[in-house]
Amino acid sequence: MINWKVILGISRKHLLSKFKSTLTATLGVTFGITAYITLVSFMTGLNQMLDNLILNQTPHIHIYNEVSPSKDQPITLDQLYSPGEHLIHHIKPKFEKSNIYNGLPLLNYLRTREEVSGATPRLTTQIFYLSGAIELGGNLTGINIPEEVRLSGFNDYIVEGSPEALNNTENGILLGAGLAKKMSLRPGDRLQVSNVKGEVFPLKVVGFYQSGIADIDNIQSYVNLKTAQRIVGENATYITDINVKLKDLTLAPEMARDIERQFQVDARDIQEANAQFETGTNIRNLITYAVSITLLIVAGFGIYNILNMLIYEKMNDIAILKATGFTGKDVQAVFMSQAMIIGGVGGVSGLIFGLILSLLINQVPFNTEALPTISTYPINFNPWYYLIGILFALLSTFIAGYLPSKKARVIDPVRIIRGN
């Protein structure tokens, strides 16, 4: 049974009597935790931003119709040559429209699935942008604007104009920012596009679209789905892609395979599309933790040294305490509590400084062409990191304090008293 009031009174006296050392040890912990909080908030903030940059533009499942030669060639169907080895040279795919066969029923089916939070139709086609004397090749995608805004944060990438403007203007076009610059077009200007058959359609610029990825912004534009169907000369059932967003991203691979099996389509899931992307996130996290743990280990050595020194200096105190009836455990508690006070005070002030530093970084302007939605450095204020930070501080000081305090516990008072 330890009388904590007495024990803490003693450890307080010790800490105050060695105020400079105490301060140094505490600052060591503060520094480690500040660095951890700042780094982890900043790094994961960046990670999240980069994740969003890619994840928002990548559907969880992308359904489309791949051009490929038929798997069932006539020879394989003929009983006469079965079983047998079939070698056919120069197979060419036959002409097929690139739309999804039965796209609308598939879309409706997907929308009824429990795990799907949304599915939007798209029509992607090659076109030429005609403006004055310029003729540029590019992509045009017809979309269902309200659904895109809901599911992929589409409006984050509209740098001028609004989603409503496109929705309300039947022949409106959201022009890629790179394209707009090349053709010096402003919202409200007119331009013409021609489809692959050479038919020309007049469109009105209602805004600019900027994904942050130059290769996309130089060719990509968006129109309403209906407008796109008119440009390619197809009816309202003609769609080339379906983008599916799931409630749980991890279900994507399984569901993609499901869809491929049930329907005559190709379905690619997000994990397949961004396999290397996770690796980057993991490595950034690894660096953050490696740096923080290194700093804390350094701080831990500081505490270890200072406690060792303190115990050496307070040998007499230890002997007196033991001679007057304090147990080894009491004495250990005296030194352990010193370590924990250093850890607690250092940890909490580390959290506070980390928060302040994060808030400051969050104010620093960060304007980049590549990230239209970001104006200051991103910070992730996740309370979990603060909990981990304080546990980190307490754990490392506990370990650093344990060995010296155990030494104090087993010190034989007789040897010290004799020593004089």
Place this chain on the structure above:
Amino acid sequence: MDFVLKTHNLNKHFRKPVDFHVLKNINLEIKKGEFTSIMGKSGCGKSTLLYILSTMDTDYEGELYLNNELITGQSAARLAHLRNKHIGFVFQFHYLLGEFTVLENIMLPAQKLGERSDAEIKAKAMEILDMLNIGHLGHKLARRISGGEKQRVAIARALINEPSILMGDEPTGNLDSHNSDNVLNIFKKLKKEKGLSLLIVTHDEDFARQTDRIIYMEDGRIVEQ
């Protein structure tokens, strides 16, 4: 018969650096209220004996009784408790906690015992300080007072839990004759007024002569008591 302290065939060896039989068949009885002194040449084992009697050293053969209870073989925690409650110890070099005030030094063993409130302990500590004529020192830091004063504070600390016995290892060895007399008078007063049992190691013949009984030691043996 009631003995505060009793040993039966106590033996102790130091094994390092070479085997050394430092205490040989010590049989000792201290009655309640008795003021006993131990004398002997330097190196004959007086301190070693006192450390065993005070329960700090448990590495010995034989038996030790405190208030007729067998102490030998008890757990370290139990020994710490017995030491706290029943044994007051005064060292030659007044061991005080330097960062603490005189009052705090005296209060600590009682706070550890935890039988009384802080206010009661403080009142008791002041009472003892006044009895030892050092009441005015209470709020001074322990490292800021003189040697004679320190020794009196150490005695006050030894008394705070009203121990069964007060032991001293040459408590006056480091003091001038004035302070030495002062400490002796305090011991005599404690015996007379409080009926305290005392066991004091000393080199001072005059000091020893004024105690109830002198135990002479030689080469780890009691030769006369």
